[in-house]
Amino acid sequence: MVQGYEIHVRNTKTAKGSNLQSLITLEKSQKDGVIDECNQVLGTYLHGIFDSIVSTQLISLWVGACSIRRHDHLAARKYAIDRITDCVKTHLSLDFI
Numbered sequence: 641m642v643q644g645y646e647i648h649v650r651n652t653k654t655a656k657g658s659n660l661q662s663l664i665t666l667e668k669s670q671k672d673g674v675i676d677e678c679n680q681v682l683g684t685y686l687h688g689i690f691d692s693i694v695s696t697q698l699i700s701l702w703v704g705a706c707s708i709r710r711h712d713h714l715a716a717r718k719y720a721i722d723r724i725t726d727c728v729k730t731h732l733s734l735d736f737i
Contacts, residue, residue, distance in 0.1 A: 643695075644688035646672065 646666075654660055654674070663673030663684055673684030682699070690696050691713050700708045 643692050644686040646685050647687055648685055 659677050660674040662671040663675055663682060664671070664686060666672050672686055673682065675682050682702070689699075693710060693712060696711075696713075697708060
């Protein structure tokens with residue numbers, strides 16, 4: 641399962657006769673993203689796709705990585721935000737503001 645959100649600013653057009661593979665099936669069977677005919681270029685409107693460990697691993701394997709270090713992006717982001725929060729509480733006088 642892939643998680644993310646879509647941002648569509650323009651419409652994607654493909655050349656006549658192109659044989660692009662659909663990358664992801666969204667809710668309501670809508671298709672998003674393509675992989676080129678040579679299986680070397682991937683494109684999608686889905687943002688946040690690398691926030692998911694599963695999708696990051698699948699894409700990494702697709703590009704030829706034999707193995708990747710497992711990294712939980714969401715946990716790392718939460719840890720960073722918690723550190724900033726602790727610093728603000730320690731060094732900023734909220735009562736003064």
